[in-house]
Amino acid sequence: xxxLPSPYDDGAAYDLxxxxxxxxxxxxxxxxxxxxxxxxxxxxxxxRILLHLLASGIDVDGVDLHPQMLERLEAKAVARGLKPRVxxxxxxxxxxxRRYARVFIPxxxxxxxxxxxxxxxxxxxxxxxxxxxxxxxxxxxxxxLDYWLDTREARVLEIxxxxxxxxxxxxxxxxxxxxxxxxxxxxxxxxxxxxxxxQVARLHRFETRQRWVYRFELELLFRAAGFRxxxxxxxxxxxxxxxxxxxxxxxxxxxx
Amino acid sequence: MSIASxxxxxxxxxxxxxxVRDDIPFYVxxxxxxxxxxxxLGCGTGRVLLPAxxxxxxxxxxxxxxxxLDALRSKxxxxxLTARVxxxxxxxxxxxGRYRLITIPFRAFLHLLSTEEQLQALRCIRDHLEPSGTLAFxxxxxxxxxxxxxxxxxxxxxxxxxxxxxxxxxxxxxxxYDVPAQAITVEREIVEHDDRGPARATNVGFALRWVYRFELELLLATAGFxxxxxxxxxxxxxxxxDTDEMVVLARRT
Numbered sequence: 001x002x003x004l005p006s007p008y009d010d011g012a013a014y015d016l017x018x019x020x021x022x023x024x025x026x027x028x029x030x031x032x033x034x035x036x037x038x039x040x041x042x043x044x045x046x047x048r049i050l051l052h053l054l055a056s057g058i059d060v061d062g063v064d065l066h067p068q069m070l071e072r073l074e075a076k077a078v079a080r081g082l083k084p085r086v087x088x089x090x091x092x093x094x095x096x097x098r099r100y101a102r103v104f105i106p107x108x109x110x111x112x113x114x115x116x117x118x119x120x121x122x123x124x125x126x127x128x129x130x131x132x133x134x135x136x137x138x139x140x141x142x143x144x145l146d147y148w149l150d151t152r153e154a155r156v157l158e159i160x161x162x163x164x165x166x167x168x169x170x171x172x173x174x175x176x177x178x179x180x181x182x183x184x185x186x187x188x189x190x191x192x193x194x195x196x197x198x199q200v201a202r203l204h205r206f207e208t209r210q211r212w213v214y215r216f217e218l219e220l221l222f223r224a225a226g227f228r229x230x231x232x233x234x235x236x237x238x239x240x241x242x243x244x245x246x247x248x249x250x251x252x253x254x255x256x
Numbered sequence: 257m258s259i260a261s262x263x264x265x266x267x268x269x270x271x272x273x274x275x276v277r278d279d280i281p282f283y284v285x286x287x288x289x290x291x292x293x294x295x296x297l298g299c300g301t302g303r304v305l306l307p308a309x310x311x312x313x314x315x316x317x318x319x320x321x322x323x324x325l326d327a328l329r330s331k332x333x334x335x336x337l338t339a340r341v342x343x344x345x346x347x348x349x350x351x352x353g354r355y356r357l358i359t360i361p362f363r364a365f366l367h368l369l370s371t372e373e374q375l376q377a378l379r380c381i382r383d384h385l386e387p388s389g390t391l392a393f394x395x396x397x398x399x400x401x402x403x404x405x406x407x408x409x410x411x412x413x414x415x416x417x418x419x420x421x422x423x424x425x426x427x428x429x430x431x432x433y434d435v436p437a438q439a440i441t442v443e444r445e446i447v448e449h450d451d452r453g454p455a456r457a458t459n460v461g462f463a464l465r466w467v468y469r470f471e472l473e474l475l476l477a478t479a480g481f482x483x484x485x486x487x488x489x490x491x492x493x494x495x496x497x498d499t500d501e502m503v504v505l506a507r508r509t
Contacts (some may be wrong), residue, residue, distance in 0.1 A: 009363040065366055116470055145435060148400040148498075181397060215436055216371050217471035224478060244435035 007189050008065070011046045014057045017159050017172035017191050017202075020047065024139065025052050027236035027249075029108060031137055032058040033113055037101025040129060042091050042122075043109030047073035047084065054082050063094045069233070092121035099131045105138045111210035115183070116221070121200040123225030123252075133233075133256035136227070137249070139236075143212035144244030153191065164199030185213045200201035215241070218250060227252040259443070259461030263320075266301045266327035268446060268458060270426050272414050273303065273331060276362065282490040282503070283361050286392055287313040292356030295384065297346045302328035302339065309337050312364075317341035318349055354386045360393035366464040369439070371475070374467075378479030385508040389488030391481060393503050394490070398438070398466040399498045406431045424449040439454050440464045449505075467500040469495065469502065481506035 007014050022092045032039045032053050044050040044062030046069050053060045056075070062084060064070050070086050078085045089097065091105070094111065113119040126136045141147075155173040163170050175188040184211050193202040213221070215232060222230045228251070233239065234246030241248055262269060280303070287294045287308045299305045299317030301324050306317045309332070317339065319325050325341050332339035342351070346360070348488070358381050369375045381391055397492065416425035430443040446458040469486055476484050484507075487493060490501035495502060 116473060142436065145400045145404050148406060149301060181495050181500070182399065183468070214438070214468050214471060216438060217468060217474060219371060220471060220474035220478060224474065241436060246436070 004132050004188070004205050004207040006066070006208055007191075007222070008045070008069050008208075010206070011066075011069045011206060013191050013204040013206075014069070015048075015072065016163065016170045016193065017161065019046065019164075020161055021048065021159075022242070024236050025049065027139075027238075028104060029053060029056055029058070031102060031104070032056075032060060035101040035134075036237075037134070038098055039102045039104060040096060040098075040100040041104045041106065042094070042126065043105055043112070043187060044073065044086060045069045045107075046050060047076055047086075047110075049104075049106055050084060050086070051077060051080065051082060054084055055080065056179075060084075061096055061098065061100075063089040063091070063096065065090050080094045090126060092118050094125060096128075096129060098129075100129055101131055102135045103130055103134070103136045105225060107139060107166075108141055108210060110138050110140055111212065112208075114209060114211045119211075119221050120225055123221055123227070127226045127254055128252040134254050136252045138218075138252075140213060140218075140248045140250070142244055142246055142248050143214070143240075145185065146245065148178065152176075155188075163193060166196075169195060169198075183214075184229070185210045185212065213248075215248060218248065220249075225252075228255060229253045257332065259459065260443065261321070262462055263300070263324050264460075266321075266324050268425075268448075269324070270301050270303075270327070271418055272416060272427050272446060272476075274419060276303065277412075279361055279490055283359050283392070284308045284311050284313070286359065286390075287311070287315055287357060290357035290390070292386065292389075293353055294357045294359065294408045295351065295353075295355045296479055297349075297358065297360045297381070298322045298367070299328065300343055300362075302331055302341075304337065304359075304361045305339070305341070305409065306331060308311075309339065310335070315340075316348065316351070316353075318344040320345055324480055327401070337391060347373050349384075351384055351443065354387055355384055355389055357390050357392065358385060360391075361463075364393050365395050366466060367462075369465045370465060374465075374475050375479055378447060378481070382480045382508055388507060389412050389508045390505060391508070392477075392503075394501055394503045395467060397469065397495070397498050397500050397502050403433050403435065403498070407433055416465075418448070420498040423451070423455075426454075437465045438468075440466065446486075467502075472502065472504065476504075476506045480509050483507040 039060040050062045086211040159172040173190040173191045189206040191204040195201040232241045233249040234241035294315040295316045305317045410430045413429040426447045428445045432441045449458045485505045487503040488495035
């Protein structure tokens with residue numbers, strides 16, 4: 001079987017499904033405003049968050065592995081009259097000329113570090129790019145009981161949203177295979193563009209993998225990467241992390 | 257109201273755990289092959305330590321509970337064995353010797369209730385190992401199905417005959433889980449029967465903190481261990497399912 005492309009090989013299809021996701025934007029904007037210094041977004045993709053921050057006057061740079069995502073980000077920026085500073089880089093080993101008050105890894109971007117060595121390399125690289133006293137902020141889903149117990153192999157409708165031009169439905173399906181002891185999810189992502197009659201007019205198929213991380217595991221990773229202080233919240237509304245249905249919004253500070 | 261520890265009544269402890277035997281060959285074989293001195297942490301009443309001693313292994317034991325050690329010593333005497341076992345806390349113990357092998361059987365590692373306690377214990381173990389000495393222990397992998405099905409349900413956990421009277425001894429557990437905190441609180445009722453039925457009930461309680469696989473690898477690396485192998489059972493099969501037992505071997509760096 002030939003491997004399918006990654007969803008990050010096609011910025012346009014990615015945006016059809018995910019560009020209008022907005023629930024996390026107020027959180028990141030507030031974090032960026034409180035940073036009182038430059039911000040770096042790692043895994044900035046097509047700029048869903050980064051362009052929102054830039055348009056709000058934040059001094060933000062971006063790094064992403066996938067040139068197709070960055071090209072799309074640049075094109076969208078031009079259309080909005082914005083001038084982003086983004087560069088291609090691997091989250092495990094990137095270099096930017098500046099140091100930052102905050103480094104953000106939003107929207108499960110950290111899940112693309114698929115093993116402990118990659119996770120550590122990424123955290124160490126983020127630590128290096130922080131100013132003294134700066135903080136790394138990571139948003140990750142928590143792999144709770146209900147997540148693992150949902151063993152449906154069937155396609156799950158993740159998102160249904162109107163096409164930005166035609167208004168016809170766009171649907172994103174996820175067929176998941178899970179490895180509990182490996183803390184991995186393998187996803188077959190299918191993005192369907194429907195026509196006026198409800199028939200699938202275009203189909204985009206991708207594969208991706210995500211590695212989940214547990215709370216104390218993440219704290220040990222922070223410790224091993226050189227952070228000595230951290231705090232974990234349970235969602236974009238800043239509630240405490242208390243239930244396994246919460247997200248993990250983690251802050252790790254570099255010593256001042 | 258304070259809940260009694262499960263370790264204050266060693267005789268009752270031995271009655272309800274009489275069928276736990278599948279780990280003994282693993283630990284006794286390791287101890288034999290160590291070709292040096294061995295230390296068992298959480299040795300309790302000697303369920304694993306005494307068979308190792310009988311196999312001729314130079315093994316010492318450590319446990320937090322004096323009553324358990326007293327029971328171990330009297331069992332050893334009854335078998336003509338001399339047990340060198342000491343009271344101590346696995347988070348902070350000092351022994352004069354260094355060991356080829358340190359073991360923590362029967363999930364005793366899960367009595368360490370925070371990352372700090374886990375690291376304290378692992379560092380203390382590391383300091384008591386000879387260079388390239390081995391740490392061996394086992395803990396359950398937290399199964400999503402088990403946690404979901406068990407949550408705050410009183411269930412029959414153990415039903416065994418008393419070895420002397422033959423009467424039933426039945427253990428009921430009610431487990432409370434805090435999933436993100438990886439914490440279990442067990443409320444345990446041990447009901448001893450006589451001819452007519454239930455005759456005496458003992459209530460005990462304890463807390464456990466579970467660990468995940470990669471978390472465990474990070475703990476071991478942070479505390480100064482390498483060559484970490486995590487199996488899925490005492491037969492050393494690969495860890496594949498979340499109902500597997502994690503059987504861990506690690507080498508002092």
